[in-house]
Amino acid sequence: xxxxxxxxxxxxxxxxxxLRSTRQHLYLRLVAGVDGLDVATYPVLSGLGRLGxxxxxxxxxxxxxxxxxxxxxxxxxxxxxxxxRTVDPGDARATRLALTPAGTTALTATRRALSAAMDDVLxxxxxxxxxxxxxSLERFTNRLEGMGGVDR
Amino acid sequence: xxxxxxxxxxxxxxxxxxLRSTRQHLYLRLVAGVDGLDVATYPVLSGLGRLGxxxxxxxxxxxxxxxxxxxxxxxxxxxxxxxxRTVDPGDARATRLALTPAGTTALTATRRALSAAMDDVLxxxxxxxxxxxxxSLERFTNRLEGMGGVDR
DNA sequence: TATTGTTATACTCTATAACTATA
DNA sequence: TATAGTTATAGAGTATAACAATA
Numbered sequence: 001x002x003x004x005x006x007x008x009x010x011x012x013x014x015x016x017x018x019l020r021s022t023r024q025h026l027y028l029r030l031v032a033g034v035d036g037l038d039v040a041t042y043p044v045l046s047g048l049g050r051l052g053x054x055x056x057x058x059x060x061x062x063x064x065x066x067x068x069x070x071x072x073x074x075x076x077x078x079x080x081x082x083x084x085r086t087v088d089p090g091d092a093r094a095t096r097l098a099l100t101p102a103g104t105t106a107l108t109a110t111r112r113a114l115s116a117a118m119d120d121v122l123x124x125x126x127x128x129x130x131x132x133x134x135x136s137l138e139r140f141t142n143r144l145e146g147m148g149g150v151d152r
Numbered sequence: 153x154x155x156x157x158x159x160x161x162x163x164x165x166x167x168x169x170x171l172r173s174t175r176q177h178l179y180l181r182l183v184a185g186v187d188g189l190d191v192a193t194y195p196v197l198s199g200l201g202r203l204g205x206x207x208x209x210x211x212x213x214x215x216x217x218x219x220x221x222x223x224x225x226x227x228x229x230x231x232x233x234x235x236x237r238t239v240d241p242g243d244a245r246a247t248r249l250a251l252t253p254a255g256t257t258a259l260t261a262t263r264r265a266l267s268a269a270m271d272d273v274l275x276x277x278x279x280x281x282x283x284x285x286x287x288s289l290e291r292f293t294n295r296l297e298g299m300g301g302v303d304r
Numbered sequence: 305t306a307t308t309g310t311t312a313t314a315c316t317c318t319a320t321a322a323c324t325a326t327a
Numbered sequence: 328t329a330t331a332g333t334t335a336t337a338g339a340g341t342a343t344a345a346c347a348a349t350a
Contacts, residue, residue, distance in 0.1 A: 006279075007271030009286035013293045015198060015266065017166075018175040020341095021216025022296070026170065040317065046167060057331065064173025069318050071333060093326045093331040114167065119159030121295045133288040134161035136281060141165045143273045144174070172318095192340065208309065221341050223310060245308040245349045 010140075029117070030110040036080020037106055044073045045082060045099070049107045053098035055088065082106055162292075181269070182262040188232020189258055196225045197234060197251070201259045205250035207240065234258055 031037045043063040060070040074097055077083035082103035088094035122130045183189045195215040212222035226249055229235035234255035240246035274282045
């Protein structure tokens with residue numbers, strides 16, 4: 001028996017984080033009270049916030065669902081006034097998805113809620129550990145992405 | 153404009169980790185080649201490994217799906233010879249779910265694959281940073297669980 | 305009466321395939 | 328011919344409700 005490597009420890013925790021219960025609880029809390037937003041459409045809203053205005057195909061690859069689901073969720077958000085469609089200036093085949101002001105407001109609210117929850121989780125940590133963890137986590141996520149585990 | 157707090161940074165990375173693409177890529181890689189195991193039944197197998205023999209109701213609460221789905225996935229794994237059902241000694245209503253030797257073997261294989269992937273992600277990190285990250289991540293997950301974001 | 309496991313049913317999420325328009 | 332978006336359809340995944348057995 002060898003001692004648990006950092007990889008073993010990280011593997012176990014990542015397994016717990018990726019459980020359905022984790023995202024369900026978290027997403028439900030985030031979208032609660034935001035009109036026109038639900039667990040399925042949240043990644044679309046969030047992805048648009050991260051990418052800025054972009055096409056459905058690109059957004060689909062980033063959030064990990066295919067074009068057809070992405071365009072349907074975008075329609076749902078559009079119906080709720082959170083997303084706007086415009087023709088891509090450079091390619092008439094493509095549609096440019098973008099947040100409306102209401103969409104930006106909704107996204108800001110969910111981000112604030114998530115950040116507050118994370119601040120809560122990190123409360124009581126030594127400032128140095130919290131900062132180091134945040135930096136390492138970003139490094140970790142970027143590396144995962146590079147390996148194909150997380151899309152950009 | 154204030155600087156991004158650790159909570160802001162962690163929130164952003166957690167959002168990326170919880171995307172469908174992350175778990176889909178990871179889970180697909182883990183269950184590939186393991187007979188009788190798929191993305192839906194993997195949490196059941198993994199949960200049984202973490203908890204040891206337990207009831208469907210308890211397992212369901214841990215993996216974040218309800219009793220009926222858990223029992224159906226358990227049946228699938230049982231059909232594949234990875235899980236065994238026995239009557240709970242202390243309560244004849246309850247069924248004790250447990251891994252078979254084949255189930256343990258399959259779980260070991262997936263764990264090894266995940267740990268190897270994590271070692272790969274952490275390769276090139278200073279040993280101190282990797283160890284600190286692993287420890288902080290465990291602390292983080294435990295705190296999330298305590299807030300209801302992750303079930304035990 | 306309450307709880308466990310299970311099954312029947314329905315609903316949600318998502319992918320595949322087909323269609324239209326543009327490149 | 329290839330690609331973007333969309334829509335129609337089908338298939339997973341999951342929850343709700345109802346049942347039988349036991350507490």
